[in-house]
Amino acid sequence: MTETLLADITASEEQFQLATYKKMPVAAERGERVWIYTSDGDRYLDLYGGHAVAGTGHCHPHVVNAIREQSEQLLFYSNLVYSSVRARAAEKLVSVAPAPLPKVFFCNSGTEANENAMRMARMATGREQIVTFTGGFHGRTADAISATFLGKYRELGKPNVPGHLQADFGDIGSVRAIADDTVAAIMLEPIQSMAGVRMADTGFYRALRELCDERGIVLIYDEVQTGVGRTGEWFFSGSAPGDGVVPDIITLAKALGSGIPVGACLVNEQIASHIKENDLGTTFGGGMLAMAAVTATLEAIESDRLLENVQRVEAYLRERLSEVEQVVAVHGRGFLLGIEFVEKAAAVHQKLLEQKIITGTSSNPNVLRLLPPLCLQEAEVDLFVSALTNG
Numbered sequence: 019m020t021e022t023l024l025a026d027i028t029a030s031e032e033q034f035q036l037a038t039y040k041k042m043p044v045a046a047e048r049g050e051r052v053w054i055y056t057s058d059g060d061r062y063l064d065l066y067g068g069h070a071v072a073g074t075g076h077c078h079p080h081v082v083n084a085i086r087e088q089s090e091q092l093l094f095y096s097n098l099v100y101s102s103v104r105a106r107a108a109e110k111l112v113s114v115a116p117a118p119l120p121k122v123f124f125c126n127s128g129t130e131a132n133e134n135a136m137r138m139a140r141m142a143t144g145r146e147q148i149v150t151f152t153g154g155f156h157g158r159t160a161d162a163i164s165a166t167f168l169g170k171y172r173e174l175g176k177p178n179v180p181g182h183l184q185a186d187f188g189d190i191g192s193v194r195a196i197a198d199d200t201v202a203a204i205m206l207e208p209i210q211s212m213a214g215v216r217m218a219d220t221g222f223y224r225a226l227r228e229l230c231d232e233r234g235i236v237l238i239y240d241e242v243q244t245g246v247g248r249t250g251e252w253f254f255s256g257s258a259p260g261d262g263v264v265p266d267i268i269t270l271a272k273a274l275g276s277g278i279p280v281g282a283c284l285v286n287e288q289i290a291s292h293i294k295e296n297d298l299g300t301t302f303g304g305g306m307l308a309m310a311a312v313t314a315t316l317e318a319i320e321s322d323r324l325l326e327n328v329q330r331v332e333a334y335l336r337e338r339l340s341e342v343e344q345v346v347a348v349h350g351r352g353f354l355l356g357i358e359f360v361e362k363a364a365a366v367h368q369k370l371l372e373q374k375i376i377t378g379t380s381s382n383p384n385v386l387r388l389l390p391p392l393c394l395q396e397a398e399v400d401l402f403v404s405a406l407t408n409g
């Protein structure tokens with residue numbers, strides 16, 4: 019096979035694809051674990067996980083096999099028929115979810131999961147308003163972008179959908195002030211990723227749960243980034259940093275299918291009891307290929323003990339970063355980390371890229387984001403830290 023060089027690929031993409039993303043000068047051809055191999059024969063350490071998607075690592079053999087085997091059986095049939103593959107994926111996902119979230123709705127992306135979660139909350143309460151937070155990001159379709167009070171995003175969705183209220187992340191008083199009996203749901207990223215990996219105090223999550231219980235409001239956690247093992251627990255919901263709080267709905271996407279597009283809403287019985295035939299739907303949600311990927315992803319996280327790996331390697335990474343003079347603070351949990359620098363994160367990102375390490379920036383100009391595959395090892399952390407301290 020002849021190699022197509024980066025310059026040719028770049029020219030071709032730029033000719034035929036809308037320029038909606040600022041791209042790195044990397045043409046990804048092959049991936050393995052935490053490594054991306056390029057068309058020019060280079061290899062990059064991927065600490066961004068393909069936008070937090072490659073949780074099990076690039077091309078995990080168990081996931082690849084499951085997709086390959088499923089593709090020879092049946093690529094797709096919709097929810098108009100039953101499927102053992104779908105039944106297994108739903109059962110497996112519910113089995114790792116914090117109780118009591120016993121039902122799942124499958125869709126295709128994070129924004130779609132959030133749209134459906136908000137719709138379910140409105141159906142269950144008969145109310146319309148949704149409270150979300152400054153700094154939160156929930157997607158780019160109409161209702162989700164209207165719920166996104168981060169930087170320029172909401173503006174991009176003009177005219178916005180009515181029924182959205184804004185509160186300050188971490189400030190329960192600001193929520194109490196607006197959460198009246200017109201509010202159907204409070205939705206949050208429990209760790210605000212794009213805003214620069216911001217966490218609230220543990221007490222904030224508990225206070226939100228109590229407020230929702232008191233006022234009959236549905237609590238939705240957008241775990242599109244924090245879910246599926248990223249924080250070193252299956253989900254932020256139910257974990258110690260969130261004081262064990264379990265919301266009424268969790269939304270998921272990104273790492274759930276290891277790269278096969280899939281989203282999901284996990285819901286409690288009370289919400290489920292309000293949802294009837296035809297209330298929600300999507301052609302591709304619950305398709306067999308995606309379902310095979312979900313089950314294999316969750317199995318791989320278990321069999322490779324990736325949650326324990328995240329906890330151990332996070333501790334090592336934090337210890338190594340404490341030696342780096344330019345690092346002001348390390349925010350977040352597990353492998354959703356925001357490293358705050360004295361200098362601009364864009365400059366650090368560029369310096370690392372030149373040393374063949376992929377990281378992410380955020381809307382905080384001083385915070386570099388790491389969202390690596392959950393299988394990252396200590397030796398790879400050492401490569402990152404030496405690159406940071408080089409030059």
Ligand SMILES: Cc1ncc(COP(=O)(O)O)c(C=O)c1O
Nearest residue numbers: 127128129155156157242243271
């Ligand atoms: C927290 C969060 N919610 C929702 C979304 C939207 O997901 P998708 O791009 O799959 O629609 C994202 C995407 O980055 C996200 O980070």
